[in-house]
Amino acid sequence: MNKSVFFGALTVAGLMAGAAAATTLEDVKARGKLNCGVTTGVPGFAEPDANGVWQGFDVAVCRAVAAAVLSDSTAVEFVPTTGKTRFTALASGEIDMLARNTTWTFSRDVDLKFEFTGVNYYDGQGFMVPKALGVTSAKDLDGATVCIQTGTTTELNLADFFRANGISYEPVPIETGAEAVQQYIAGACDVYTTDASALAAQRANFEVPGDHALLPEIISKEPLGPLVRHGDNEWGDIVRWTLNALITAEELGVTSVNIEELSAGTNNPEINRLLGAEGELGSMLGLEPEWAKRAVAAGGNYGEVFERNIGEATPIGLARGLNAQWTDGGLIYSPPFR
Amino acid sequence: MATLADPIKESFRPSMLLNDTRYRSLTFQFIALVAIIATMAFIGGNLVRNLAEAGLNISYDFLGAQAGYDINQRPIPYESTDTHGRAAIVGLLNTLIVAILGCITATVIGVVAGVLRLSPNWLVRKIMAIYVEMFRNVPVLIWILIIFSIMISATPAPRDFRGEDPTASMMLFDSVAVTNRGVFMPKPLLGDGSMLVIGIFIASIIGIFFFRRYARKQLFDHGRLIPTLWPSVGLFFIPAILAQIVLGGPITLEYPELKGFNFQGGTTIRGSLIALWFALAIYTGAFIAENVRAGILAISKGQTEAAAALGLRPGRIMNLVVLPQALRVIIPPLISQYLNITKNSSLAIAVGYMDLTGTLGGITLLQTGRAIEAVLLLMLFYLTISLLISFFMNIYNNAMKLKER
Numbered sequence: 201m202n203k204s205v206f207f208g209a210l211t212v213a214g215l216m217a218g219a220a221a222a223t224t225l226e227d228v229k230a231r232g233k234l235n236c237g238v239t240t241g242v243p244g245f246a247e248p249d250a251n252g253v254w255q256g257f258d259v260a261v262c263r264a265v266a267a268a269v270l271s272d273s274t275a276v277e278f279v280p281t282t283g284k285t286r287f288t289a290l291a292s293g294e295i296d297m298l299a300r301n302t303t304w305t306f307s308r309d310v311d312l313k314f315e316f317t318g319v320n321y322y323d324g325q326g327f328m329v330p331k332a333l334g335v336t337s338a339k340d341l342d343g344a345t346v347c348i349q350t351g352t353t354t355e356l357n358l359a360d361f362f363r364a365n366g367i368s369y370e371p372v373p374i375e376t377g378a379e380a381v382q383q384y385i386a387g388a389c390d391v392y393t394t395d396a397s398a399l400a401a402q403r404a405n406f407e408v409p410g411d412h413a414l415l416p417e418i419i420s421k422e423p424l425g426p427l428v429r430h431g432d433n434e435w436g437d438i439v440r441w442t443l444n445a446l447i448t449a450e451e452l453g454v455t456s457v458n459i460e461e462l463s464a465g466t467n468n469p470e471i472n473r474l475l476g477a478e479g480e481l482g483s484m485l486g487l488e489p490e491w492a493k494r495a496v497a498a499g500g501n502y503g504e505v506f507e508r509n510i511g512e513a514t515p516i517g518l519a520r521g522l523n524a525q526w527t528d529g530g531l532i533y534s535p536p537f538r
Numbered sequence: 539m540a541t542l543a544d545p546i547k548e549s550f551r552p553s554m555l556l557n558d559t560r561y562r563s564l565t566f567q568f569i570a571l572v573a574i575i576a577t578m579a580f581i582g583g584n585l586v587r588n589l590a591e592a593g594l595n596i597s598y599d600f601l602g603a604q605a606g607y608d609i610n611q612r613p614i615p616y617e618s619t620d621t622h623g624r625a626a627i628v629g630l631l632n633t634l635i636v637a638i639l640g641c642i643t644a645t646v647i648g649v650v651a652g653v654l655r656l657s658p659n660w661l662v663r664k665i666m667a668i669y670v671e672m673f674r675n676v677p678v679l680i681w682i683l684i685i686f687s688i689m690i691s692a693t694p695a696p697r698d699f700r701g702e703d704p705t706a707s708m709m710l711f712d713s714v715a716v717t718n719r720g721v722f723m724p725k726p727l728l729g730d731g732s733m734l735v736i737g738i739f740i741a742s743i744i745g746i747f748f749f750r751r752y753a754r755k756q757l758f759d760h761g762r763l764i765p766t767l768w769p770s771v772g773l774f775f776i777p778a779i780l781a782q783i784v785l786g787g788p789i790t791l792e793y794p795e796l797k798g799f800n801f802q803g804g805t806t807i808r809g810s811l812i813a814l815w816f817a818l819a820i821y822t823g824a825f826i827a828e829n830v831r832a833g834i835l836a837i838s839k840g841q842t843e844a845a846a847a848l849g850l851r852p853g854r855i856m857n858l859v860v861l862p863q864a865l866r867v868i869i870p871p872l873i874s875q876y877l878n879i880t881k882n883s884s885l886a887i888a889v890g891y892m893d894l895t896g897t898l899g900g901i902t903l904l905q906t907g908r909a910i911e912a913v914l915l916l917m918l919f920y921l922t923i924s925l926l927i928s929f930f931m932n933i934y935n936n937a938m939k940l941k942e943r
Binding site: 359 | 618810887
């Protein structure tokens with residue numbers, strides 16, 4: 201009896217703790233750490249390195265936000281989330297933001313009450329087949345057995361694509377990318393489908409990558425980006441504009457190398473506003489004037505983050521493609537800092 | 539003057555609630571009950587309120603929304619345009635399929651292994667002991683994965699059946715193809731008059747039943763032993779096959795054929811179902827073997843000796859004397875094992891078998907983000923299945939248990 205009362209009280213206390221009234225920014229500052237939800241491990245996007253330090257393209261966004269808010273890019277508690285736990289973790293306040301290859305969709309934005317703060321990677325769903333099959337188009341895949349990672353938007357896109365083209369297929373749902381690759385290699389499925397970036401990343405690890413081809417069809421739009429909860433717009437603004445700062449820094453040629461030199465003041469007023477030498481942008485966000493400078497200094501600008509984690513020099517080997525700056529014909533575009 | 543034999547009827551006083559042992563326990567139970575209810579209500583209310591604040595209102599509207607995903611094994615017609623609710627039902631049926639197949643197979647394996655563990659033959663006894671210890675002491679998820687990996691790497695892919703000089707070929711007169719995606723088998727197609735054949739087949743099964751009853755009556759009443767095995771086998775096959783021939787073969791077989799990427803036509807037992815079914819069956823079979831062994835050992839040796847003294851052979855002693863009594867000990871733990879199979883079948887997603895956890899608790903949960911609702915519903919489904927299994931097994935148990943008259 202005494203025990204059950206004690207545990208009951210514990211449970212109640214636990215449930216009440218979630219309902220603290222402070223804003224997310226105050227919470228993060230009081231805690232001294234940013235809780236950032238990431239994947240449980242996708243090479244190039246978010247994965248702990250040999251020393252147990254999280255590295256990757258999505259991780260860099262978390263670090264930039266931590267640098268902007270707490271002036272310490274290492275003050276991040278990375279919370280690995282699965283496809284199943286990510287939204288609950290964010291909605292319950294267990295994490296302050298989610299940077300986890302999450303596709304921005306209407307229902308996630310509106311029905312699940314999240315706020316996507318931008319797009320850090322424009323992806324699309326592709327197909328990989330063994331070259332020996334002689335398939336050149338996804339429309340030739342009638343009757344094929346398709347390995348899919350379950351619980352992602354790819355599953356829905358796949359059903360839509362085959363239905364729209366009036367061809368049949370046999371889905372083989374698989375929980376993780378690693379298992380899907382194993383089954384694909386063993387020939388248990390003819391085709392493996394997921395985001396084209398992930399296909400490229402996983403093909404790089406095959407014994408003979410040249411034996412496998414990516415089909416030309418990209419059957420979906422997968423804008424991946426960081427997201428926060430509805431209801432705290434100030435916090436959403438901080439995450440949104442931190443990402444925009446990284447993008448703008450690349451556009452303006454501000455890199456981790458020349459940032460100290462440029463922050464002393466330049467002839468370009470937009471660089472000055474970005475780095476806090478002019479204007480009051482930082483205080484409007486409730487942060488210090490050099491918030492964006494710290495965010496960029498943490499891991500470099502958007503282009504540097506891309507090249508270091510998933511660019512063509514890395515084993516992942518992704519070209520910029522759609523993710524080039526708008527000035528280079530891509531879709532990466534930040535609203536102006538003014 | 540009042541007599542002592544007529545005790546004074548004590549009136550109830552509130553203090554007796556604490557001081558009188560007759561009422562004290564009731565008082566404390568009542569207080570505890572109120573406290574528990576209050577705590578639960580408080581926790582529940584808190585949960586609902588905080589969920590609402592977090593924007594997570596409990597709503598089951600998503601069950602009526604379009605699912606949008608496909609399921610490979612469909613016991614009932616299902617398209618990606620159907621609702622999440624229907625997808626959940628498909629998953630539920632898939633769970634039931636693997637649970638029922640698993641329970642039957644595990645029981646057969648378990649009874650055989652349990653009896654053989656007590657065999658006088660040293661080798662057989664030790665082999666069964668190794669089987670039981672190996673399968674009982676490794677987690678079932680590992681067995682599922684091992685069996686599945688062996689299946690997909692040891693069996694040929696459909697493309698190996700292709701070409702002038704294929705590396706793999708079909709078995710049983712080119713009718714069955716074992717591939718790493720599953721086993722493709724012929725499917726019976728019902729033509730005109732096939733109902734008659736099926737009717738004759740059912741009639742012959744009923745015939746077998748009555749024949750065996752007649753044989754048993756002859757044995758009990760007149761002591762005549764009529765052989766039942768071969769006549770039963772004959773009754774099972776001959777009338778239906780004769781009808782099939784006489785009617786000109788109304789039931790035809792559709793053979794699987796290699797078309798495009800895959801075998802088409804016929805029926806398929808997917809690799810995921812085979813791996814899950816087999817793993818659950820041999821894993822739980824090991825536990826059932828121990829239950830059966832315990833049940834047999836619980837029967838006094840005198841029973842065996844008495845039966846032997848009457849001249850019964852060892853096989854008959856086991857079937858007619860020991861096992862019927864042992865069942866009383868075996869059935870209650872057997873119910874738990876059946877429940878375990880049902881619950882362990884939720885590991886199906888490890889091999890991509892779309893059971894209830896894979897559809898409702900997997901894709902639907904992920905696509906709609908309704909985690910709490912989906913998990914609650916999942917609990918309800920599993921609870922219902924488990925209680926139903928318990929209910930029916932308890933009926934069987936009551937029928938088998940020792941009737942004291």
